[in-house]
Amino acid sequence: MSGTSHEPASRLPVQRASGSDGFDEETDVVIVGSGAAGWTAAITAVTRDAEVLMLEKADAIGGTTRKSGAWFWIPNNRFLREAGIDDRREDALRYMCRLARPELYDADAAAESFGLPREDFALLEAFYDHASAAVDELEQAGALKLFHPAELPDYYAQLPENRTPAGRVLMPLGANGEDPGEGEDFIGQLSSRGAELGVDVRCGHRVCALVLNDADEVVGVVADGPAGKVRVRARRAVVFASGGFAQNPEMRRAFLGGPVFGSCSVPSNTGDFIPMASAVGAPLYGMSYPWLGPVPLERGLRNAPDNWLMFEPAGDSMIMVNRYGRRFVDEKIQYNEITQTMWTWDPSRAEYPNLCPVMIWDQECQDRWQGTMWGNPIAPAGDDDGHVLHGDTLEELAAAVRVRLHELRGETGGYRLDDGFDEALKGSVARFNEHAAAGQDPDFDRGSAPISVFFQAALGEARPGNEASPLIHPLSGSGPYHATILAPATLDTKGGPRTNDKAQVLDASGSPIPGLYGAGNCVASVSGKAYFAGGATIGPAMAFGYLAALSAVAEPVRELTTEAVA
Ligand SMILES: Cc1cc2nc3c(=O)[nH]c(=O)nc-3n(C[C@H](O)[C@H](O)[C@H](O)COP(=O)(O)OP(=O)(O)OC[C@H]3O[C@@H](n4cnc5c(N)ncnc54)[C@H](O)[C@@H]3O)c2cc1C
Structure with missing residues (x-):
């Protein structure tokens, strides 16, 4: 990919940075998409004093998250802890491994990732280790009020591997302050607090290309907006949270392991990240199995x-x-x-x-x-x-x-x-x-x-x-x-480029692509064919949105050209 030519670099959805005057906007962290993953990343970053610009393709924010019941599955959540229920790390990981990769699962190999590949296991560990912190921070930031249905069982509560069969699901609190809310409440709470904290949101902006510097680091994006193309520089990182490809019939036919008849994901979830990730050398994983x-x-x-x-x-x-x-x-x-x-x-x-x-x-x-x-x-x-x-x-x-x-x-x-x-x-x-x-x-x-x-x-x-x-x-x-x-x-679907325990998008050698993060349905889920519980899509979307933001704000400011290549 390396080179010093200016845009467009090729027919691929990638452009070259051509100097600071080549950008229309500048921010620390660009977030692509405004669902659960995007808002968790945005609030986490803005509360760490990063400047955040959220680009949303649709005319309204919220994505499929807004349509959803907005249950989120959070092992070892604060309600369990406060009730004295010990949702141990090994137990929760055992349950997830058993369901995500039943063909590899080895009950006796707790110390060896229960038989799973190390990189898969690391993602499940990262989820367990950070999911509750992600939610707790949102709550402390005044961005999310919680409802805990203590009796709600996991989808495989009956398995012997499940030692905390109920109580891992959380919901947003509804508008009356007593009952559980839904996707509207979830997105409403996050976005109104996000606005107070200074998250800049632009609807009607479809991100269509990545901008790379001459060291192949991601330094921005191009979006199709109402007034034409906008080039946005991301001083630290770009976090994709752009949902799956369920509304892209060609991709559905090309990738899914069986026929499907429609989706309840939002119409704008057309897998836009797939060609961009492919263009920067990120192989695709988990493409055949959606959330069914x-x-x-x-x-x-x-x-x-x-x-x-x-x-x-x-x-x-x-x-x-x-x-x-x-x-x-x-x-x-x-x-x-x-x-x-x-x-x-x-x-x-x-x-x-x-x-x-x-x-x-x-x-x-x-x-x-x-x-x-x-x-x-x-x-x-x-x-x-x-x-x-x-x-x-x-x-x-x-x-x-x-x-x-x-x-x-x-x-x-x-x-x-x-x-x-x-x-x-x-x-x-x-x-x-x-x-x-x-x-x-x-x-x-x-x-x-x-x-x-x-x-x-x-x-x-x-x-x-x-x-x-x-x-x-x-x-x-x-x-x-x-x-x-x-x-x-x-x-929606749950395949895409693979990410690591920091939500960094990985290239074919397993190395992070500098400046590029992904969370939620736009990246490969580690859940395989499994659906651990109600909330098992939004819970990980939040945890990895959080992790993406933690790392993104700690990134160095990236130069648009580097001496090494020049
Ligand atoms: C009816 C229903 C109920 C559900 N209930 C639950 C539930 O209770 N719990 C649960 O865990 N899951 C539930 N799900 C699934 C869940 O809603 C999704 O898996 C989850 O919300 C995905 O979150 P996300 O942040 O990855 O993506 P989304 O919420 O889909 O957000 C992605 C956003 O990215 C935007 N976007 C796409 N491409 C671009 C681009 N190129 N540039 C800019 N923006 C872009 C989209 O417009 C969209 O707004 C439900 C789904 C439905 C439909």
Whole structure:
């Protein structure tokens, strides 16, 4: 890359610094993106007296974080400590290693990173060591008020490796000062305090290139703004916090390990960092596996800005079946996990049998469990229910599903119900009902995970008499029945360049690229296919945004030309 020529250096999204007069603006730290990672980095840097300029591509701040529930998973958080709960480092790391790299995990090798590669383990260590400090600092800076749902379990609370099964999730405090808030509250609190502290925020500025000095250090960025291109010098560092590539169809096709139908990330998360990171020699990792969740097929295809995934299917007299009319999973298992089963490949038939499964429920389930919370597809009367199909009998329902799948065949690779679907469905319902009458599910052990029980209780009360097994109830022997077709989708992606324990972006040799940092969904997550708990995307985004800022403010002021190269 080295050279002394002036911009543009090449067709790559990289330009050369041509001297101080080549910049329109100057600051200590440029932050790219205004979600959880960006705001944590911004507040951390500004409270250390750094000048901070935040560039946001969209017309509004907040990114996907603003749309989110804004739970953040923080092991050993201050509420646990104050309650005398010892969420030990080794225990939390054990749990994360077990889930992130199950194929490498070695229970007896605590001293050797539990069998994980040293660099992966170092990231998990950095997360454990700094996540709580990141949040505590935000709280102390008056930038975040916290709510602690002490009873909220991790997504794998039931694993023996989980020694602190509940209490690691934090939430922003809601506007009334009592209840939990959501993404709006989270971004609102951070941004209003950020403004008081002097964080300069520019919306409508899409960062499109890095600026390098002649020693290949990152010394700024170029952004496309409302008045044209703006070159911003970053005296100390640039921190990317620009979200994933879920809204970039080409990248989705190129990188993801299975088909997805839309995302609930913001439309501006189009993987802009990927070509910039590649242009400065940062290899990409973890590109094949996003944060997954199911979505009603029609909503996924529409991919509207207000798209929501189905975070938890409500209901008791409800099952999901694949194109053969067979159940294939515990319907209540959390969103990231259930969606993995939709990517199951049948090598004999060369097909995804579970790609667009059908969720079926009866009228009593409709009456009891309708709502909109967490993307519940059991739509209340009067709400948009274009994704719900109806039938007086199971055969009529199957016929309606067939018609809808036929209408959408051009967008699903021709996914259709098998000819034996109706018969198999009857068998599936009969078998489910037989065991559900005794409150059991010997096939998939539905309702056995503490998180499923927690989610279900939040969605509604058990029907009278069904308190012992509130997640399971036989479907009625008579209609009407209702259904929605589900499909895999994403919260956002989690692949990108690899970073180290300071959130520095690494080159192919594993060395930091001077001046370049990344946090959140724009860089490779160490979680693999795992989703440790609610908040397991925002928690690490905050921790590594914090770490990025700690190092960025301690960077030397970078020269725009260096004698060595001249
Ligand atoms: C409905 C919903 C609920 C969720 N609930 C939770 C939850 O409770 N807990 C949890 O952990 N996760 C949750 N998630 C996932 C979570 O919201 C995201 O994983 C997380 O917010 C990502 O944070 P981030 O800072 O990496 O990116 P984002 O919050 O997406 O921010 C990235 C920002 O960068 C901007 N940007 C992109 N490209 C550029 C560019 N070239 N120049 C300038 N700016 C750019 C984008 O416009 C965006 O504003 C949820 C997601 C959804 C959709």
